[in-house]
Amino acid sequence: MLVGNVLEKTDAVSAWQLCADKLADWVRSSWLGHQHEGILKFEDAMPEDPNALSGLRAEGFGEVVGLDYIFKWWGGNDPEELGGVVDVIWKVLEDGSITCYRTWIKLAERDFTLALYREEGAKREFNRKCFREAFAQWQALFRNL
Numbered sequence: 001m002l003v004g005n006v007l008e009k010t011d012a013v014s015a016w017q018l019c020a021d022k023l024a025d026w027v028r029s030s031w032l033g034h035q036h037e038g039i040l041k042f043e044d045a046m047p048e049d050p051n052a053l054s055g056l057r058a059e060g061f062g063e064v065v066g067l068d069y070i071f072k073w074w075g076g077n078d079p080e081e082l083g084g085v086v087d088v089i090w091k092v093l094e095d096g097s098i099t100c101y102r103t104w105i106k107l108a109e110r111d112f113t114l115a116l117y118r119e120e121g122a123k124r125e126f127n128r129k130c131f132r133e134a135f136a137q138w139q140a141l142f143r144n145l
Contacts, residue, residue, distance in 0.1 A: 015055025016135045019048060019067075024131035027071055027086055028124060031112050034073065043072045061142045065098065066091030079109040088138070092145070103138050105131070 030044050048067035056064050068089040076083035090101040117123040 014059055015052050016059055016061070016139060017132055019052050019056065020131040020135040021128045023069055023086070023088075024127040025124060026069070027107075027131075028112065028127055030071055031073060031084075035112075041074050043070065045070045060139050061090075062145050063093040064090055064142075065093050073107075076109055079113065081108055082106050083109050090138075090142075103134075103141070105134055
């Protein structure tokens with residue numbers, strides 16, 4: 001075992017980018033794990049880390065007080081057909097009560113195959129990029145609430 005003895009400063013990344021990367025990795029790992037186990041239909045849920053929420057609020061995501069991710073996979077008849085969805089439930093404080101909003105990312109089997117990427121690291125980076133684009137769109141929606 002090797003243990004690093006240097007504390008390196010990393011590039012600053014926004015809270016929404018961290019949330020997007022975490023969600024992309026969780027979705028990919030969930031799908032791969034279920035496929036490995038032979039489970040072809042499933043539903044998984046994950047709440048966002050409460051520590052990320054204050055960062056999201058500071059970055060234009062309104063008064064978000066909770067964020068849940070629900071990944072449902074039912075599969076498709078071919079790799080191009082939609083086979084699942086990630087529902088994102090935004091719990092927002094409005095006028096003293098919680099209002100829920102829903103956004104989503106729809107997925108097909110082709111979104112999980114390595115295809116041109118040929119290695120897991122490259123595919124994960126591509127997925128993170130796509131999920132960051134989704135969060136950027138959602139940030140714009142929140143600014144219009």
